[in-house]
Amino acid sequence: MKKILMLTTGGTIASRTSNEGLAPAGSDEILRHIGGAADSYNVTTREILTLDSTNIQPEEWHVIARAIFDGFYDYDGIVVTHGTDTMAYTASMMSFMLQNPPVPVVFTGSQVPISHPLTDAIENLRCAFAMAASGKPGVFVAFDRKIMLGSRAVKVRTVGFDAFESINCPPAAIVDSTGLRFQPSVLPRVGAEPSLDDVIDTDVFLLKLTPATNPAILDMLIDAGIHGIVIEAFGAGGIQFIRRDFIARLERAAAAGIPVVVCSQCLYEASELSIYQVGVKALETGAIQALDMTSEATVAKLQWALGKTRDIASVRRLFGTSIAGEVSLPPMRK
Numbered sequence: 001m002k003k004i005l006m007l008t009t010g011g012t013i014a015s016r017t018s019n020e021g022l023a024p025a026g027s028d029e030i031l032r033h034i035g036g037a038a039d040s041y042n043v044t045t046r047e048i049l050t051l052d053s054t055n056i057q058p059e060e061w062h063v064i065a066r067a068i069f070d071g072f073y074d075y076d077g078i079v080v081t082h083g084t085d086t087m088a089y090t091a092s093m094m095s096f097m098l099q100n101p102p103v104p105v106v107f108t109g110s111q112v113p114i115s116h117p118l119t120d121a122i123e124n125l126r127c128a129f130a131m132a133a134s135g136k137p138g139v140f141v142a143f144d145r146k147i148m149l150g151s152r153a154v155k156v157r158t159v160g161f162d163a164f165e166s167i168n169c170p171p172a173a174i175v176d177s178t179g180l181r182f183q184p185s186v187l188p189r190v191g192a193e194p195s196l197d198d199v200i201d202t203d204v205f206l207l208k209l210t211p212a213t214n215p216a217i218l219d220m221l222i223d224a225g226i227h228g229i230v231i232e233a234f235g236a237g238g239i240q241f242i243r244r245d246f247i248a249r250l251e252r253a254a255a256a257g258i259p260v261v262v263c264s265q266c267l268y269e270a271s272e273l274s275i276y277q278v279g280v281k282a283l284e285t286g287a288i289q290a291l292d293m294t295s296e297a298t299v300a301k302l303q304w305a306l307g308k309t310r311d312i313a314s315v316r317r318l319f320g321t322s323i324a325g326e327v328s329l330p331p332m333r334k
Contacts, residue, residue, distance in 0.1 A: 001042045002133035005075040006030075007067050009049040009056065011083030013110040013121045022113065026050050030081060030121075033114040037125045041133060044075070053083025053109075056090060058202045058303075064090065065097040068105055069196040077104045077132025079125070084109045084155055084163055087141060091150030092300040095139045095324035097198040100190045106131045107150060108142040111163055120144070120161045127175050134180060138188035139324065140172060147173040149186065151297045151326035154267070167267060168292040168328065188325055201306035203227040206299055208265065209234060209246075218249035222256055227310065228302045229253060229260045231287075232295060237262050237271040238278035239287075250285035259306075259315045263290035263298045270328070286312065288319050290327070297326045 008014060010024030017023075027047040048067045049060055056064075064080065071078050082090060091107045098105065108128035110121035128142040139150035141164055148166035157163045166172075173182045205226050207217065221229060233239050239262070241247040253260050262282060264271040270292035273279030283289075290298045305318045322329055 001040065002076040003074070004038075004041045004043045004077050004079060004129060004132050005071040006043055006045045006079045006081065007064070007071075008045065008047045008081045009053070009060070009064065009083070010051040011053050011081060011109045012112070013081050013083075013114050014050075015113045016115070024050050024052050024083070030114055033121075034125065035122060037122050038129060041129055043129075051083070053086040053090070056083070056086050058200065061090060061093050061097070061200075062198055065094060065196060065198045068094065068098060069194070072102050072194055075103065076135070077106065079128045079132050080105065080107045082107050082109050084111065088154050088164075088294065088296040089300060091139060091141050091153055092294070092297040092326070093200070093304070095149070095151040095297070095326065096301060096304040097196065097200075098139060099195045099197045100192045101137050101139060102190065102194050104132045104134055104136055105139045105150075106142050106147070107140070111159060111161055130175070130180055131173065136172075136182065136187055137190040138172070145175040146171045147175070147180070149188070149325045151324045152294065154294050154296060156267070167294050168269065169325065186325065197304070199307040200303040201227050202303055204230065204299055204303050204306065206230045206232065206295065208232040209239065211240070213244065215244050215246045215249045218246065218253060222253055222258060227258065228306050228315075229258060230290075230295070230298050230302055231260060231262050232265045233262050233271065233279075233282070234265060236275050236279060237264060237273040237282065237289065238276055239282045240278065241281055247281045247285060250282060250287055254286040254312070257310060257312060259288055259302065259312045260286075261288045261290050261298055261302055261319065263293060263295055288316050290319070291329070293327045301326065
């Protein structure tokens, strides 16, 4: 039997009803109701956190990353149960912190507590255990019979069981009547020694533009000493410059050595700032394109990149590299 380490962090999957609504309980809640989902594996359970995922922040990312890394050589795979609301952020960050994982690392959770008679937790756990035992290394999210790259999964529904989608990338595998059906081109290529690369810089701000956003907010961020900015721009990457002139502020950020990464508010397809004037002007200030990365992965990657370097050119090079399948890079021009 494959040896699987299950790390629990709280979340809906382990929640119980309280006077203040659903509140996370410990790993005992999962073990009490897991039934036969784990019968085919030799499962060791460790409770590392007991939190609603809204309260899982960078400090907890370090705890989770260390617990996963410490289990690499003693287990065939690792399952992490986690609340759904910030799972995409945690899975994205683990995709960068855990370099060259030698075993599958699979995040999962549920929309309904495991104790509920209509829970989706058991099926999600079945899929997570199967992926953890598959021998396919990488960081993944298992939800609603889909196995997604951790750097591509996004929560798109608040109550539906199909809560997560793999954005701009096919799932790494799906679960059907034939078992786990893999998409080989999506699976990460792991070859080097594993390492824990968990130095990050959390002074990163995510700004979503609206037609009325006051560009002075960028002045406030620069003056506050922020180290990196992610802008969710319009469409393919449009940033306004008439009346509300963001371009001048982007130039000021560049002069201050602050990298600005631009992604799209659109969930699907890539940003491409070179198409329209409102994007070209941003490119001319030195803005970095996120292309088809999710906002969650963009924020995580910028925090991780700034943990290595504050040099804008070096950050740009890291964003021009796919670290964990998080971005589809354009073909090299000859």
